[in-house]
Amino acid sequence: MTRILSRRAFLLTGAAVGGTALVAGIGGVGYLATVDVDGLNGGAVDGDTAELNAFVVVHADGTVTISVPRTEMGQGIHTGLAMVVAEEMDLPFDERIRVVFPTAAHAAYSSWFNVLQVRPEEASGPVVWLARRVLGEIGFIATGASASTMSLWHPMRVAGAAARGMLVAAAAARLDVPESELRTEAAAVHHDATRRSLSYAELAQEAATLPPPDDPVLKPREDWRIVGRAQPRVDIPAKVRGAPVFGMDVVLPRMLHASIRHAPVFGAGLAIIHNERELRAMPGVRDVTVINGLHVAIVAESWWQAEEAAWRLDAEWTTTEADNESSATLSLRMKAALESESPYENIDEGDVDAALAAPDGRFVEAEYDVPHVTHACMETMNATAILREDGSAELWAPSQNRSTMSAGLHRGMDWAGVSPEEVTLNVTMNGGAFGRRSDADVIAEAAFLAARYPGRPVKVMWSREEDIGRGLYRSQAAGRIRAALGPDGLPLAYDARVATQSILNSVAGRNFPFNPGPDGDALSVEGLDKPYYAIPNRRMHSQNVPSHIPIHFWRSNGYSFNTFFAESFIDECATEAGIDPLAYRRSLLRDSPRHLAVLDRVAEMAGWSTALPPGRGRGIAIDECYRSVVAQVAEVTVSDDGEIQVDRVFCALDAGLIINPDTVIAQVEGGIIYGVTTALMSRLTIEDGAVVESNFHDFPVQRLANAPAIEVSLMDSNEGPCGVGEPGVVPVAAAVANAIHAATGRRLRSLPLAITEMIGERRTRSVLQQGDA
Amino acid sequence: MVAFTLNGRPADVTADPAKPLLWVLREDLDTLGPKYGCGVAQCGACRVLINGVSTPSCIVPLQSIEGADVVTVEGLEDEDGTLSIVQQAWIAEQVPQCGFCQPGFLIAATELLARNPDPTDAEIDDAISNICRCGTYPRIRRAIHRAAEMARA
Numbered sequence: 001m002t003r004i005l006s007r008r009a010f011l012l013t014g015a016a017v018g019g020t021a022l023v024a025g026i027g028g029v030g031y032l033a034t035v036d037v038d039g040l041n042g043g044a045v046d047g048d049t050a051e052l053n054a055f056v057v058v059h060a061d062g063t064v065t066i067s068v069p070r071t072e073m074g075q076g077i078h079t080g081l082a083m084v085v086a087e088e089m090d091l092p093f094d095e096r097i098r099v100v101f102p103t104a105a106h107a108a109y110s111s112w113f114n115v116l117q118v119r120p121e122e123a124s125g126p127v128v129w130l131a132r133r134v135l136g137e138i139g140f141i142a143t144g145a146s147a148s149t150m151s152l153w154h155p156m157r158v159a160g161a162a163a164r165g166m167l168v169a170a171a172a173a174r175l176d177v178p179e180s181e182l183r184t185e186a187a188a189v190h191h192d193a194t195r196r197s198l199s200y201a202e203l204a205q206e207a208a209t210l211p212p213p214d215d216p217v218l219k220p221r222e223d224w225r226i227v228g229r230a231q232p233r234v235d236i237p238a239k240v241r242g243a244p245v246f247g248m249d250v251v252l253p254r255m256l257h258a259s260i261r262h263a264p265v266f267g268a269g270l271a272i273i274h275n276e277r278e279l280r281a282m283p284g285v286r287d288v289t290v291i292n293g294l295h296v297a298i299v300a301e302s303w304w305q306a307e308e309a310a311w312r313l314d315a316e317w318t319t320t321e322a323d324n325e326s327s328a329t330l331s332l333r334m335k336a337a338l339e340s341e342s343p344y345e346n347i348d349e350g351d352v353d354a355a356l357a358a359p360d361g362r363f364v365e366a367e368y369d370v371p372h373v374t375h376a377c378m379e380t381m382n383a384t385a386i387l388r389e390d391g392s393a394e395l396w397a398p399s400q401n402r403s404t405m406s407a408g409l410h411r412g413m414d415w416a417g418v419s420p421e422e423v424t425l426n427v428t429m430n431g432g433a434f435g436r437r438s439d440a441d442v443i444a445e446a447a448f449l450a451a452r453y454p455g456r457p458v459k460v461m462w463s464r465e466e467d468i469g470r471g472l473y474r475s476q477a478a479g480r481i482r483a484a485l486g487p488d489g490l491p492l493a494y495d496a497r498v499a500t501q502s503i504l505n506s507v508a509g510r511n512f513p514f515n516p517g518p519d520g521d522a523l524s525v526e527g528l529d530k531p532y533y534a535i536p537n538r539r540m541h542s543q544n545v546p547s548h549i550p551i552h553f554w555r556s557n558g559y560s561f562n563t564f565f566a567e568s569f570i571d572e573c574a575t576e577a578g579i580d581p582l583a584y585r586r587s588l589l590r591d592s593p594r595h596l597a598v599l600d601r602v603a604e605m606a607g608w609s610t611a612l613p614p615g616r617g618r619g620i621a622i623d624e625c626y627r628s629v630v631a632q633v634a635e636v637t638v639s640d641d642g643e644i645q646v647d648r649v650f651c652a653l654d655a656g657l658i659i660n661p662d663t664v665i666a667q668v669e670g671g672i673i674y675g676v677t678t679a680l681m682s683r684l685t686i687e688d689g690a691v692v693e694s695n696f697h698d699f700p701v702q703r704l705a706n707a708p709a710i711e712v713s714l715m716d717s718n719e720g721p722c723g724v725g726e727p728g729v730v731p732v733a734a735a736v737a738n739a740i741h742a743a744t745g746r747r748l749r750s751l752p753l754a755i756t757e758m759i760g761e762r763r764t765r766s767v768l769q770q771g772d773a
Numbered sequence: 774m775v776a777f778t779l780n781g782r783p784a785d786v787t788a789d790p791a792k793p794l795l796w797v798l799r800e801d802l803d804t805l806g807p808k809y810g811c812g813v814a815q816c817g818a819c820r821v822l823i824n825g826v827s828t829p830s831c832i833v834p835l836q837s838i839e840g841a842d843v844v845t846v847e848g849l850e851d852e853d854g855t856l857s858i859v860q861q862a863w864i865a866e867q868v869p870q871c872g873f874c875q876p877g878f879l880i881a882a883t884e885l886l887a888r889n890p891d892p893t894d895a896e897i898d899d900a901i902s903n904i905c906r907c908g909t910y911p912r913i914r915r916a917i918h919r920a921a922e923m924a925r926a
């Protein structure tokens with residue numbers, strides 16, 4: 001059996017490359033041994049503030065600053081991880097807690113979990129030892145893969161417990177009593193026997209000079225008061241006042257603004273600007289320049305002025321081999337790739353060919369496909385950079401990845417022939433991210449322009465048209481699945497193949513100094529293998545289909561199409577077998593009790609066995625992703641003329657230990673709406689090598705009026721925390737397609753399931769695509 | 774020069790009369806609550822109240838608001854910082870995720886409730902056309918109902 005090359009293996013290879021160079025460069029393992037990967041050492045006092053460790057600062061006024069080195073992009077991570085610290089420290093979870101994304105890249109902040117996929121609470125051994133130190137030293141801090149809670153909940157729990165230990169030790173010294181007689185509550189240390197209490201604010205300065213406890217004592221679960229109970233998000237009071245600073249809101253003295261026009265065809269560059277003099281004469285315009293020989297930047301005193309000029313740009317672009325590409329040619333290549341004689345073999349278990357060839361078996365085969373789509377974060381891409389006269393540089397960006405921030409800043413300045421001496425990186429609030437903000441594209445553009453105007457900050461902001469039409473994309477994909485059903489109607493063999501443009505290959509080509517190549521990209525096949533279904537013979541093949549279109553991480557990556565393929569197909573098998581889709585899946589989950597419990601829960605929520613009136617239907621789908629198990633039932637209404645409305649979506653989620661239940665529910669709600677938009681509405685069209693769509697009028701999204709009602713149920717679970725940012729998206733397309741089949745008897749195998757047209761200025765109507773009967 | 778009232782205070786702006794109010798607010802008046810999301814009256818992130826009417830400020834030229842009363846998300850709270858009922862309802866329902874679109878939704882909901890103190894679901898569907906990519910719609914619906922209830926109490 002061929003193993004799937006995991007994301008971990010790939011990244012580890014990359015880390016090893018970087019790590020080897022690093023170790024050689026700075027003195028080897030002896031040096032690495034000194035790296036403080038827990039962040040517990042080095043308490044410090046600075047004026048009124050006492051830093052107890054890399055995560056906790058106590059101020060003299062009683063407020064506490066908690067450092068959460070993960071990007072807040074809407075998922076509530078700043079609240080969830082602060083809750084963990086507050087729990088261990090016995091801090092009331094109220095407005096005295098402040099959360100910041102730290103500017104310094106402490107080794108304890110690194111996202112090594114994302115690479116090793118080993119939970120910190122379970123990690124040991126030399127590989128972990130080395131990787132934590134290397135990734136900590138190179139400042140690999142990333143927010144993505146639904147991994148932030150998994151990566152930091154335990155380390156921050158320990159940091160909270162260590163801080164508490166130092167405060168107790170300081171109180172013991174002050175009161176001259178043994179630590180065992182002290183307890184903590186409500187941000188204070190109490191000596192009950194003598195009824196004396198000292199607040200953390202009073203103790204912090206002394207505590208900061210003490211060593212952390214060797215083995216910080218973690219609070220037993222039964223004593224938890226904060227974790228597991230819904231807490232109000234720390235960022236919401238500012239967000240209802242319009243107060244948070246998103247990247248777009250960064251304002252600096254003497255700042256210049258830039259708007260960009262990228263070549264319409266990806267890979268092309270500027271040939272000539274016909275009206276440069278006219279543009280330069282426009283009000284406020286300071287410069288018309290070309291970034292790295294490719295894209296046109298208009299620099300002005302105001303962004304509006306820059307954008308006004310950019311609209312008037314009359315430019316020609318270089319020709320490329322992709323100038324004749326279209327959605328049609330690309331789809332043909334996808335379809336052809338399904339016939340590839342030499343696909344990459346991801347899985348081959350049992351004897352699939354023998355089972356498929358069995359003469360008396362029933363055979364099911366179906367092909368599916370999805371188009372290119374984009375993220376369309378509400379805040380368009382932007383970054384602000386400055387190169388100071390002393391050679392230092394500073395960057396402000398809504399970014400998911402500190403490493404790509406750094407790389408982008410250096411790359412852009414390098415285009416201008418500058419290499420900054422010292423670099424400060426500021427991660428702002430993100431107006432949505434969905435994977436998009438882990439790329440360095442706009443950051444490099446800002447850095448290039450900043451290098452041209454030393455001493456002046458430059459903010460680059462993309463228009464919505466650039467964001468949708470000249471950005472980064474979730475790839476097209478096509479899938480074909482075949483099964484042979486046994487006498488009981490269940491598959492004896494499952495043979496799945498996906499053709500798509502490798503995500504990792506495209507991302508790595510743009511962002512990393514190394515590239516694992518396109519084959520065996522785990523991100524491109526995830527969701528297709530269905531290992532928890534009891535199917536004796538399984539095979540999974542994948543085929544990379546390169547194109548000129550830049551592919552990027554996109555909320556749930558391969559699951560966003562593979563789960564649509566696989567869970568639609570399982571429904572088709574159930575139909576062929578004449579078995580109810582829920583009962584069919586229950587049989588397939590006979591060896592997977594965790595999955596079965598989630599499936600049963602969602603069926604119960606949805607009242608699966610109750611009848612619906614004509615024109616309405618229910619569909620079900622399940623998957624395991626980001627260590628969570630997620631099942632959904634969608635309920636749809638299809639009118640006689642084919643107009644579709646997704647009325648309700650029920651979701652059961654086993655996401656392990658839940659830190660902040662209400663935020664988890666919000667993430668699932670948001671994921672479902674993101675997924676329903678994509679299933680019903682989203683399609684980008686390629687013509688003459690370029691994306692045709694440009695704004696929300698032709699790339700429509702769900703709005704309040706057509707958003708489904710949603711019910712979410714969280715399972716009690718024995719697992720550690722699992723991912724929650726992406727699972728909500730994963731099953732919804734299949735659940736909706738299966739519901740359409742139940743309502744109409746029509747099996748739709750292509751996304752988007754409907755054609756969406758604008759009715760009036762901001763209304764849409766979605767009518768089902770023609771499908772097979 | 775164009776003079777108008779911004780969040781209860783007089784504002785005088787000297788800028789291109791064609792400059793959209795959104796950019797006047799953000800670039801000339803340091804009022805960063807209203808956001809750019811599309812520039813073409815599609816998303817509603819830039820909504821402000823102009824004489825009480827929720828309006829996408831990205832398509833309103835500065836010259837057209839002489840003498841108008843403009844309220845942005847920053848102007849929803851009282852002078853003393855007490856949040857409006859709509860803002861309080863938003864907190865109670867924990868509506869915002871990334872929060873970027875929320876200034877526009879808060880404005881749209883404020884106008885709706887001023888005009889219709891107890892809107893039905895259908896009336897909410899009709900009135901609120903903003904876009905939220907984080908998918909906060911179910912909570913926005915709940916928060917509008919809650920605000921209506923709070924106003925009655």
Ligand code: FES
Nearest residue numbers: 810811812817831
């Ligand atoms: S920015 Fe004005 S409606 Fe989108």
Ligand code: FES
Nearest residue numbers: 871872905906907
């Ligand atoms: S809360 Fe993020 S776009 Fe609405």
